[in-house]
Structure formats: structure tokens, C-alpha cells
Amino acid sequence: MSDSNLLEIQNLKMHFPIRRGFLQRVSGHVRAVDDVTLTIQRGETLGLVGESGCGKTTLGRCIVRAYQPTDGHLLYNGQGAAEVDLAKLSRAELKPYRREVRMIFQDPFASLNPRLTVFDNVAEPLRIHQIADGSALENRVTGLMNRVGLRPEFMKRYPHAFSGGQRQRIGIARALALDPQLIVADEAVSALDVSVRAQILNLMLELQKEMGLTYLFISHDLSVVEYIAHRVAVMYVGKVVEVAPAKKLFAQPQHPYTEALLSAIPRPNPRRKSKRILLEGDVADPSDPPSGCYFHPRCRYAQDRCKIERPPLRTLPDGHQVACHFAEELDLAGIS
Numbered sequence: 001m002s003d004s005n006l007l008e009i010q011n012l013k014m015h016f017p018i019r020r021g022f023l024q025r026v027s028g029h030v031r032a033v034d035d036v037t038l039t040i041q042r043g044e045t046l047g048l049v050g051e052s053g054c055g056k057t058t059l060g061r062c063i064v065r066a067y068q069p070t071d072g073h074l075l076y077n078g079q080g081a082a083e084v085d086l087a088k089l090s091r092a093e094l095k096p097y098r099r100e101v102r103m104i105f106q107d108p109f110a111s112l113n114p115r116l117t118v119f120d121n122v123a124e125p126l127r128i129h130q131i132a133d134g135s136a137l138e139n140r141v142t143g144l145m146n147r148v149g150l151r152p153e154f155m156k157r158y159p160h161a162f163s164g165g166q167r168q169r170i171g172i173a174r175a176l177a178l179d180p181q182l183i184v185a186d187e188a189v190s191a192l193d194v195s196v197r198a199q200i201l202n203l204m205l206e207l208q209k210e211m212g213l214t215y216l217f218i219s220h221d222l223s224v225v226e227y228i229a230h231r232v233a234v235m236y237v238g239k240v241v242e243v244a245p246a247k248k249l250f251a252q253p254q255h256p257y258t259e260a261l262l263s264a265i266p267r268p269n270p271r272r273k274s275k276r277i278l279l280e281g282d283v284a285d286p287s288d289p290p291s292g293c294y295f296h297p298r299c300r301y302a303q304d305r306c307k308i309e310r311p312p313l314r315t316l317p318d319g320h321q322v323a324c325h326f327a328e329e330l331d332l333a334g335i336s
């Protein structure tokens with residue numbers, strides 16, 4: 001594994017069984033994550049986008065090992081000397097890695113305990129991992145509060161006393177408490193007002209610079225991803241369909257699904273040439289996906305071959321990865 005890679009996700013699958021009837025027999029599987037291979041480089045922000053139900057959260061939850069993946073590998077090369085496969089570790093073996101790989105959520109309130117003060121919420125991971133107590137603990141939590149832009153005197157209050165943006169700062173402080181390497185941020189700013197959103201994004205950027213953090217930044221909002229991500233991966237029905245540096249993906253998408261997502265971003269420029277591409281229908285059902293290319297029923301460039309043959313994710317000569325048979329022939333519209 002290359003030293004510049006923090007995590008190599010290889011052929012990862014998360015299939016949820018569907019149980020039916022009185023006997024709860026397994027009648028099928030929801031293939032929420034279906035054979036995903038993707039690399040997260042040390043110190044980068046990898047944006048993960050796609051419509052609702054594409055499997056973004058499920059992939060994030062596999063990485064933090066909230067789920068035991070059905071199959072595949074999560075090769076992690078963190079602070080420790082040796083590379084490990086997080087997908088294969090037992091609960092006990094995972095403990096040191098739970099410090100290094102943390103998740104922050106859309107609704108930080110859900111991950112904060114309403115009956116604990118902010119101090120106790122932020123201190124909790126430090127206590128669980130027996131990293132600090134007494135005055136050392138107090139100093140550490142005070143430092144974290146300062147770092148995320150919250151006044152330390154707020155520590156005695158309870159989470160309900162805070163606004164959405166402040167709660168997200170508390171959520172970030174909690175995630176930072178254990179000196180993580182990789183943070184999976186799942187729709188972390190999606191519920192916030194535009195002005196507060198920019199503040200939290202800027203805080204995340206500063207923290208990344210200072211602490212050398214790596215982010216997997218999950219969002220259905222492409223304009224937010226354009227602002228924060230170095231590279232972007234696009235998911236559709238449990239599969240990665242395109243990966244490229246952010247600038248390139250936005251300017252020259254190679255997958256018709258990405259083109260359609262980009263065309264839907266509201267832009268202030270009324271003279272913009274490219275028109276919005278209407279994506280008809282819904283994301284395919286991951287328990288019963290279409291034949292061939294999963295995107296073919298909604299793709300305006302689909303040909304007969306697309307209904308039969310599933311396009312693998314392949315690397316073009318310039319390093320851009322795409323899963324479309326006709327990537328070289330199509331001239332897709334991006335946004336500049």
C-alpha cells in the first residue's frame with residue numbers, strides 16, 4: 001500500500017438481508033454498498049456525492065465500523081506501524097482504531113447526550129479511552145472548546161441551549177478529542193443556514209491544516225463539496241461511478257450521472273450555457289437493480305449495450321476513473 005494512502009477500500013460490500021413473513025426468511029438483499037473500491041489519501045478531503053439512497057452513509061458507517069461489512073477490505077495505514085484491515089478486526093482489536101477514525105453527523109444533537117453537560121459530552125471519549133482525568137481532562141476539554149470557537153464557560157450548559165451551528169462545533173470538538181486521523185463527516189453542514197454553513201466549513205478547513213486531518217466529506221450538496229473537497233467520488237446505487245480531482249470533475253465530468261447532478265446546481269450566472277438535465281425517475285432499488293449499467297433507465301446517452309453489459313470502474317489515461325462504456329466518446333457539460 002502506498003504511503004500516501006490512509007485508507008484503501010477494496011471491493012467493499014454491505015448487503016442488508018430483507019426478511020419476510022412469519023418465519024422471517026431472507027427473501028433478498030439490499031445491496032447498499034456493492035463492490036466499492038476507493039482510496040482516501042492522507043491529508044485530503046474526499047467528497048462523496050450522490051442522490052438520496054445511493055449508499056453514502058452506509059459506506060461511511062462501514063469505514064467507522066459501525067457496520068461489519070458483508071465482504072471486502074478496509075486497508076488502513078494510520079499512526080501505528082503496520083497496515084491493518086479494519087473490515088476483519090474484532091470488537092476488541094478495533095478499540096485503538098476507534099480513536100483514529102471518527103464520524104460527525106448531520107444532526108450533532110442526536111450524537112450528544114442531552115442529559116450531560118457540554119463538558120461531559122466532549123470529555124466522554126477521553127474518559128472511555130482513559131486518556132485524561134482531573135485537571136488534565138479539564139484543560140484538554142477547555143482547549144478543544146477554544147479550538148472550535150466556543151467560549152469555555154459554555155461547558156457547564158446542556159446541548160439544548162445551543163444553536164445548530166454551535167452544536168455542530170460541539171460535535172466537532174467531541175470528534176477531535178481523541179486526536180483522530182480520519183473524520184467521516186456525514187452531511188455535517190446540510191442542516192445549517194448558509195452563513196453558519198460557511199463558518200463550519202472554514203473551521204473544518206483550518207483544523208485540517210493544523211492537525212493534518214483527512215476527511216471523507218459526504219454530502220448530497222455539490223456546491224458544498226466543490227468548496228471543500230480535493231477529490232470527489234460519485235456514487236450511484238451502491239457503486240462508485242466516477243472519481244477525479246474536484247476541479248476536473250466539475251469542469252469535465254466523464255459520467256452522464258455526474259453531468260446531470262452538476263447541471264442541477266443553482267448558479268448565479270443567468271447566461272450560463274448548459275441547461276439543467278432532468279433526471280427522470282428515482283434512484284434504482286438497490287435490492288433489485290436494473291440490468292447492465294444501473295444508470296441506463298435514466299441515462300440520456302444509453303445504447304443497447306448499456307442494458308446488457310455492466311461498465312466496470314476503469315482508469316482513463318489522465319487518471320480520471322469512470323464507469324461508463326462511452327466515456328471517451330461523450331462530450332459532457334461541466335460547470336466552470
Ligand SMILES: Nc1ncnc2c1ncn2[C@@H]1O[C@H](COP(=O)(O)OP(=O)(O)OP(=O)(O)O)[C@@H](O)[C@H]1O
Binds near residue numbers: 016030050053055286
Ligand atoms: N440498516 C439498513 N437496513 C436495510 N437497508 C438499509 C439500511 N441502511 C440503509 N439501507 C438502504 O440502503 C440504501 C442506501 O442507504 P444510505 O442511507 O446509505 O444512502 P445515502 O446515500 O446516505 O442517502 P441519503 O442522502 O438519504 O442520506 C437505501 O436503499 C437504504 O434504504
Ligand code: SF4
Binds near residue numbers: 295299303324325327
Ligand atoms: S454505460 Fe451507458 S447507460 Fe451507463 S452511463 Fe454510460 S452511456 Fe449511460
Ligand SMILES: [Mg+2]
Binds near residue numbers: 057058186
Ligand atoms: Mg446518508
